[in-house]
Amino acid sequence: QVQLVESGGGLVQAGGSLRLSCVASGRTFDIYSMGWFRQIPGKEREFVAARKWSVAITYYADSVKGRFTISRDNAKNTVYLQMSSLKPEDTAVYFCAAGRSTVVREQYAYDYWGQGTRVIVSS
Helix, strand or coil: CEEEEEECCEEEECCCCEEEEEEEEECHHHCCEEEEEEECCCCCCEEEEEEECCCCCEEECCCCCCCEEEEEEHHHCEEEEEECCCCHHHCEEEEEEEECCCCCCCHHHCCEECCCEEEEEEC
């Protein structure tokens, strides 16, 4: 089992920045990929960003490319999502996920999920 705990959400004005954190614990040696997804009430959860656990290969949704950066602190077993130039449409609950699959953009590829952290971007 892998446990994931997110933090860092909050309220920010449009154009501002936030950094989300996801601390992984447990069988982290099983992890192949880490991802961030987001969900707006009434809509499907959507892919935001991902990276391979052991190497710095990253993937981004077109909607966040150039504004969001996913990174990892190896010593802390923590994955970050640095969000800049935030827009009201980035408002959502953000979820961290860990998986053992080479697929990174699909929810089904992830085995473990955090509880989510809410981000609100005001205009």
